[in-house]
Amino acid sequence: MAKITPGEFMRQVQAEARKVVWPSRQETTTTAMFVGILMVILALFFLGIDTVFGQIVHWLLSLA
Structure with a gap:
């Protein structure tokens, strides 16, 4: 893969930002x-x- 200069990178970023x-x-x-x-x-x-599950668990625990 070819290296990209910082200037070319900025141009590519600006081109993508315009899209x-x-x-x-x-x-x-x-x-x-x-x-x-x-x-x-x-x-x-x-x-x-x-709330429903909390009440069910509370009811089940009260049976024990």
Whole structure:
């Protein structure tokens, strides 16, 4: 593999950076809201599952 000079490396980095398509403000806001809502839903789901299993374990331990 051929060695690349620092200058050539920087040119390649800049060329690749120009190819990046950045999301719009609207896309970023929509994605952030979706992630926030999904996070709350999953947190409530796992809270419910944890509570149910905690009660089951508590009940099983009370039998012993």
